[in-house]
Amino acid sequence: xxxxAPSSPAPADADASEAAFAxxxxxxVARTRSFATARVVVALILREMSTRYGRTPxxxxxxxxxxxxxxxxxSVGFSLVIRTxxxxxxxxxFYATGFLPFNLYRELSGxxxxxxxxxxxxxxxxxxxxxxxxxxxxLLNSLTGSLTALLLLSGILLISDSRxxxxxxxxxxxxxxxxxxxxGVGTLNAVLLGLFPIWDVIWSVLNRxxxxxxxxxxxxxxxxxxxxxxxxxxxxxxxxxxxxxxxxPTYGAxxxxxxxxxxxxxGLLALGLxxxxxxxxxxxxR
Numbered sequence: 001x002x003x004x005a006p007s008s009p010a011p012a013d014a015d016a017s018e019a020a021f022a023x024x025x026x027x028x029v030a031r032t033r034s035f036a037t038a039r040v041v042v043a044l045i046l047r048e049m050s051t052r053y054g055r056t057p058x059x060x061x062x063x064x065x066x067x068x069x070x071x072x073x074x075s076v077g078f079s080l081v082i083r084t085x086x087x088x089x090x091x092x093x094f095y096a097t098g099f100l101p102f103n104l105y106r107e108l109s110g111x112x113x114x115x116x117x118x119x120x121x122x123x124x125x126x127x128x129x130x131x132x133x134x135x136x137x138x139l140l141n142s143l144t145g146s147l148t149a150l151l152l153l154s155g156i157l158l159i160s161d162s163r164x165x166x167x168x169x170x171x172x173x174x175x176x177x178x179x180x181x182x183x184g185v186g187t188l189n190a191v192l193l194g195l196f197p198i199w200d201v202i203w204s205v206l207n208r209x210x211x212x213x214x215x216x217x218x219x220x221x222x223x224x225x226x227x228x229x230x231x232x233x234x235x236x237x238x239x240x241x242x243x244x245x246x247x248x249p250t251y252g253a254x255x256x257x258x259x260x261x262x263x264x265x266x267g268l269l270a271l272g273l274x275x276x277x278x279x280x281x282x283x284x285x286r
Contacts, residue, residue, distance in 0.1 A: 040128055044119060044136035063148050067103050071096050071152070074217070086219045087248045090160040096153060097247055098216035098240045101178040104145035105236060108179060111137045112186025113193055116283060123284055130280045134187060142179050149175065170246035173258065178239050180265040187272030194283030215240030220255055228255075235261040 075091035085094035112134055116123065119133040157164060192199040214236035220228060231237050238261050241253035 036127065037132060040132045041136045041139065044122070044128075044132060045140045048118070048136065048140055063144050064151060067100060067148060068152055070103075071099055071156075074099065078217075086222060087244060087251055088164070090156070092156045092160055093153075093164065093247060094244075095216065096156055097244045098214075100145075100149040100152065101174055101239045101243050102211065102214050102216050102236055104142075104149065104175065104178045105182040105185075105239070107145055108138065108141050108182025109186040109189065111141050112183060113189035115186075116190055116194060116280070120284060130276060130284075134190065134276075138179075138183050138186075141182075145179075146175060164247045165249045167246040167249070170242055174239050174243035174246065177242070177258065177261050177265070178236070180269075181235050181239065181261065184265040184268030184272065187276065188268050189272075191272055191275040191279060191283070194286070195279060210234075210236070213237070219244075220253070235264050 071092060074095040078085070078095075079091050085091050087094055115133040115137045116130055118137070119128070122128045123130060123133065189199070189203060192203075213231055213234055215231075220231065220237055220241055223231060232255060238256045238258070241256045242258070245251055245253050245256070
């Protein structure tokens, strides 16, 4: 009988030689989430909607009632003193066209300036950045203010005999400029409030006369020349004038300079973003 010798085991270095000639495997790539920023911003918006409006009786109704009450108070109060407004025959429409853009700026600048304070616990997570917090507050308050203005102005036009001729591009431009001014001022104030807490008190004092200096109660042309030279540098005065040209076709508002408002707003925004990128860690670690 022929005896078959068992096969000898493979040499020890066979596996090593095969591994050396095996094709290289591509390195593992970390899976990134698609639309990560959009998801974070939407989550922050939903969180703020539930905390600010969801826990308050009336919810979103207050965002309409508050400006409506202010417009009614101004209209009734001044109708007892003067016979007709500076433009048209409707006190409601005249004060609404000045108050609503100003209110949009005020809400935007105030809420954006406190974006880091409001979202501080969430900013500890790597997925949430300070840009997400600012963007979420800007979008939510812009949409809320725009819808509020649309509802109030539509209602005023329906119930009043104003005979307004709408210029939609002028109205949209005025509201957009108001948003941009609010974003620029709010972003810069977010840095200043984070670095210098006393700035909150200083800004509240400086901001109080702004209501009177923004064309809410009067026209730019009604002021004396010295006051006009000073008030021209207030971007909200330009916004109010542009807004009223969208409802009063006979009102020229030749002083309005859209380029000035754009350059000033973008300059404040760029400065705020630059300082925020430099000092946001210091602000969050306080």
